[in-house]
Amino acid sequence: MSETDTVSANGQAPSPRTRVRRIAERAHYERDTLYAILDAAYVCHVAFADEHGVHCIPTACWREGDHLYIHGSNGSRMLRLAAEGAQVCVTVMHLDGLVLARSAFHHSMNYRSAMIYGAFEVVGADRKAAALDAFLNHIAAGRAHEVRAGNRNELAATTVLRLPLDEAVAKIRTGGPKDDEEDLDRPVWAGVLPLALQPFAPEPDGAQPEGAVPDYVTAWARRVGSAGR
Amino acid sequence: MSETDTVSANGQAPSPRTRVRRIAERAHYERDTLYAILDAAYVCHVAFADEHGVHCIPTACWREGDHLYIHGSNGSRMLRLAAEGAQVCVTVMHLDGLVLARSAFHHSMNYRSAMIYGAFEVVGADRKAAALDAFLNHIAAGRAHEVRAGNRNELAATTVLRLPLDEAVAKIRTGGPKDDEEDLDRPVWAGVLPLALQPFAPEPDGAQPEGAVPDYVTAWARRVGSAGR
Structure with missing residues (x-):
């Protein structure tokens, strides 16, 4: 998994679960493609099962290396189950457009x-604080070193989990x-x-410090309304 | 379920599964709130389990009355299992912003x-064609009567499913x-x-018909770059 360019060494699905059956030409197993999709996301959906059935929970995510990370309160049922090693399916999706064809179908x-x-x-x-720094920097580059860092109680109350990207599509x-x-002339x-x-x-929010606004805020403001892609 | 304003008659969680435990003040059980969130969505995530484990599949959705609808090819594993009555959890999520606090936590x-x-x-x-019309009109109001309707084969190849909104939050x-x-002055x-x-x-796409562009396309174009909300 660590020295190849594809999630599976041969560019095929790494497992039966990740072999795309419906419209298979839409499937991609290259690592760069996977990383780009994950890195563009702020949120994933985590599916898991417990004694009440299946659940599908949206939660913040970020990638570091070959893992997708999530975090949350120790009190979260999802985090507790996931920490115990529950099998999950995690999905990230970016909707890029509606495709209007000439036939309904x-x-x-x-x-x-x-x-x-x-x-x-x-x-x-030992690695929790660094992982949460990476999360903050994913949200806003450089922010981890501007804010008050988590104190002992806050870190202790937070669970950080990571999912290997071995079985992904x-x-x-x-x-x-x-x-x-025959519909093209409709x-x-x-x-x-x-x-x-x-x-x-x-x-x-409220009173702001004097001095420079951080780069990630000015960059954000600059992107507003820029409809060209 | 059909004459009250809330998903549960008393405004409480309609089931143990829908009782929000973490930060319970964020939970809403009113029907209008639920409908507005679903109606603003093009896509939901469907979690279900089979012999390979849990799955989390993004798919198009639309609401009519007290049901959320999805559709797809009869060949889809998800659709087949769901049609057989598998228990599911369906989630819709709109990300509205990143909240940057003065502390990491x-x-x-x-x-x-x-x-x-x-x-x-x-x-x-008997109701499949009408349901798919509703989907097209959710995507682009009025479009169902502009395009070539599904023929017998296309309709036969398509499964349409609906999920009652009884157990929702x-x-x-x-x-x-x-x-x-103590962080406010940071x-x-x-x-x-x-x-x-x-x-x-x-x-x-390709050659377009002469004459008026449909309202939903001009309205779409008008919204481009209008960053005010």
Whole structure:
């Protein structure tokens, strides 16, 4: 897993669970593709099962190396179960657009998604603070060293987990509609209505310190309303 | 379930599975809140289990009345299992912003999410076309009557499922960071970096019909780059 460019050494699905059956040409097993999808995400969905059935919980995530990380309160049922080694499926999805075809049947969506199977590992106390710093820096580069660091109680109350990216698959759809030949002349608009998660103007909270606004805030403000991609 | 304003008649969690334990003040059981979150979504995540473990699959969704609908190919494993009555957890989540607090510990995210537990029902052949029309009109109002309708083969190849909204909960966070009193004077930017899924310029596919562009396309184009909310 660590020296190849693909999640599986031969570019194929690393397990039966990650072999994409429906529209298999949308499947990708290259590591760079997987990383790019994960790194563009703030949130993943974690599916797991307990005695009440299956659950699907959205939670913040970040990637470091070959692991996807999540964190939360020790009191979280999901974190507790995941820390005990429960099998999970974690999904990240970016919706990139609505694909409007000339027939009802061929309507679709453009997206980049990643699905990871496995079991989380607990990040030990010695590496917890560093992992949470990486999370803050994923949210806002450099922020980990600006804020008050977690104190002993806060760190002790927080569980950090990481999921190896061994059993993972990305699935991507791009481009316009795939209409049937005989529908191409139909008098109906066809194409893509693109979508993307976009920044809006920063909203400062209460009194702000004098001096420079951090780079990640000014960069965020600069991106607002820039509809070109 | 059909005559009250709340998912549960008394405004409480309709089941133990939907009782929010962590930060319970973020939980909402009102029907209008749930509907608004679902109606703003193009995509949900469906968690289910089979002999290989749990899975978490993103898929298109739409709401009609007291049900959330999904659809797909009869060949889909998820659709097949769901059609057989597998217990599922379906989650919709809108990420509304990153919440930057003055301490690492109090960083958070703003979001609106909905979680629904239950089992899907198969939408019968007699109501399948109407349900898929509703989906197209959710994507682009009025489009169902512009495109070529599904033919017999296409409809037969498509499974439409609906999940009752009986056992559902919404969870919402809004507003700025909740810092500890003693951190309020720290010299660090604090506030919200808002996010929203936004439209980009429509991308017509190939030759387009002469005459008027549909309202949903012009309305989409008008919204591009309008960063005010």
